Amino acid sequence: MDGRVRIRVDHGLCVGNAMCVALAPGAFAHNADRQSEPLDPYDEAVDTILDAAASCPTGAIRVEDAGTGEWLFPPRGS
Amino acid sequence: MTVVDLDDLFAEEVIADPYGYFARLRERSPVHWNERFGLWIVSGHAEVVWLLRHHELFSSAVIRTTSGPPYPPVDPEDLPLFDEIRSFRADQLVEQDRPEHLRMRGLVHQYFTPQAIEGWRPFVRAAVADLLDDIQPRGSMDVMTDLAAALPVQIIGEMMGVPREDRGHLREMADQILYINRGEPYRLRPLVEGVRGILEYAEPLARERAERPGDDLISLLAQGERAGVFTHNQVLVNTGLLLFAGHETTMNLICNGLLAFMRHPEQWRRLRLDPAEAARLATEECLRFDPPVKSTQRVATQDVELGGRLIRAGDRIRWIIAAANRDPAVFPDPDRFDIGRQPNPHLSFGAGIHYCLGVALARLEGQEVFRALAERFEAFELTGARLKYQPSVQFRSLESLPVTWSA
Numbered sequence: 001m002d003g004r005v006r007i008r009v010d011h012g013l014c015v016g017n018a019m020c021v022a023l024a025p026g027a028f029a030h031n032a033d034r035q036s037e038p039l040d041p042y043d044e045a046v047d048t049i050l051d052a053a054a055s056c057p058t059g060a061i062r063v064e065d066a067g068t069g070e071w072l073f074p075p076r077g078s
Numbered sequence: 079m080t081v082v083d084l085d086d087l088f089a090e091e092v093i094a095d096p097y098g099y100f101a102r103l104r105e106r107s108p109v110h111w112n113e114r115f116g117l118w119i120v121s122g123h124a125e126v127v128w129l130l131r132h133h134e135l136f137s138s139a140v141i142r143t144t145s146g147p148p149y150p151p152v153d154p155e156d157l158p159l160f161d162e163i164r165s166f167r168a169d170q171l172v173e174q175d176r177p178e179h180l181r182m183r184g185l186v187h188q189y190f191t192p193q194a195i196e197g198w199r200p201f202v203r204a205a206v207a208d209l210l211d212d213i214q215p216r217g218s219m220d221v222m223t224d225l226a227a228a229l230p231v232q233i234i235g236e237m238m239g240v241p242r243e244d245r246g247h248l249r250e251m252a253d254q255i256l257y258i259n260r261g262e263p264y265r266l267r268p269l270v271e272g273v274r275g276i277l278e279y280a281e282p283l284a285r286e287r288a289e290r291p292g293d294d295l296i297s298l299l300a301q302g303e304r305a306g307v308f309t310h311n312q313v314l315v316n317t318g319l320l321l322f323a324g325h326e327t328t329m330n331l332i333c334n335g336l337l338a339f340m341r342h343p344e345q346w347r348r349l350r351l352d353p354a355e356a357a358r359l360a361t362e363e364c365l366r367f368d369p370p371v372k373s374t375q376r377v378a379t380q381d382v383e384l385g386g387r388l389i390r391a392g393d394r395i396r397w398i399i400a401a402a403n404r405d406p407a408v409f410p411d412p413d414r415f416d417i418g419r420q421p422n423p424h425l426s427f428g429a430g431i432h433y434c435l436g437v438a439l440a441r442l443e444g445q446e447v448f449r450a451l452a453e454r455f456e457a458f459e460l461t462g463a464r465l466k467y468q469p470s471v472q473f474r475s476l477e478s479l480p481v482t483w484s485a
Contacts, residue, residue: 012421015429016131019187022180034131034430057427057437059192074193 004066007038013060024052085114088261100401109385117394121401130430136376141167156266169315195438221479226332239294251275261469276318327370335364353452360417361444366424372400
């Protein structure tokens with residue numbers, strides 16, 4: 001992968017727990033409804049983004065390789 | 079129809095059927111001033127979500143920042159005990175606001191992520207199977223004692239690295255701690271016994287884990303003390319919180335869920351068609367339909383308008399899961415128990431920064447229990463007299479749930 005990722009937040013699942021915003025403020029911000037919104041472009045290490053995605057208690061965050069479209073989080077099969 | 083004092087949250091009728099009462103309240107006003115207890119009742123789904131996502135306006139430090147006496151009233155000679163209970167509860171993670179809350183939760187959250195908890199599924203499945211292997215030949219059980227109360231203590235006990243032989247003692251203390259937010263005038267006495275018991279019990283464990291940390295939760299808390307995130311008292315208090323928070327709630331999920339299935343046999347048959355697949359959504363519907371926690375509290379940090387009402391700084395608020403989960407603005411046909419319901423944005427785990435830390439574990443335990451029961455039992459039947467609920471405004475807890483079955 002070229003190091004860039006695409007982040008998606010499912011607003012049907014996001015409960016505004018805000019752990020992602022706390023862990024990776026360069027990649028996530030609150031919208032007016034206090035749900036998480038991925039920042040594009042983002043300014044955060046990919047590992048930090050993956051940690052933030054894993055921290056979501058409802059699994060609302062997906063991370064893909066921006067180049068290949070490969071799922072990076074959640075791992076396939078989970 | 080029985081006429082209930084609109085503000086009597088502890089009336090027998092309200093304890094027996096909170097859904098009818100809170101639905102009437104929500105229809106009148108989703109944000110209602112309860113004159114009798116001097117607090118706001120927030121019962122609309124949209125209003126509860128808004129409130130929970132604005133943690134800076136609605137503080138969780140209810141015990142620390144409000145000085146009023148306990149409600150409903152307690153025996154006057156027990157009032158001195160209240161301070162002891164306050165100091166216990168004030169140090170709990172659930173009573174913290176930011177930034178302390180984020181520091182504390184940041185330390186423990188990795189233990190509870192969906193992926194981390196998924197790793198416990200084989201252990202939970204085996205624990206459920208062990209219990210049911212023992213129960214099944216008997217032909218009858220009290221679901222509360224034999225299954226619902228027996229399971230969570232094994233799971234959380236394992237996660238916290240609590241010796242197996244201590245789990246009976248933990249159950250006894252849990253029963254005392256569960257007097258929190260109940261209605262009995264004598265409730266502070268058993269509660270303070272439980273508080274003292276858990277502090278005493280946790281002390282040597284915390285000391286041992288600080289010196290020789292393992293991969294358990296108490297070790298995680300003890301390391302937090304070394305890192306300066308927790309005080310020593312906070313380690314002990316939060317050991318107690320984690321031991322018991324997943325306890326009462328999971329018990330209620332199992333009992334209330336199974337009761338819903340008994341009252342809706344067609345949904346039980348639907349679950350039995352494919353228990354492994356259907357248990358996931360079915361658990362969500364159990365959580366929505368008859369939630370383990372009926373309501374929780376906040377206190378306003380400033381004057382704020384909600385649902386057209388002006389809430390003043392310092393006002394106490396109770397937000398009602400049991401009402402929001404039946405809000406017809408969000409859930410079509412809300413009083414119908416439908417185990418295929420989707421989407422199902424129930425508020426049984428709350429929302430916002432305090433969203434239930436143990437959510438993935440609660441879901442896992444619910445799924446494994448309902449799945450295993452559906453695989454093993456064709457139908458359950460209630461036995462005994464009419465069901466009674468604990469007189470709590472917070473928990474939706476049956477006193478017992480005696481059943482028999484046809485295999």
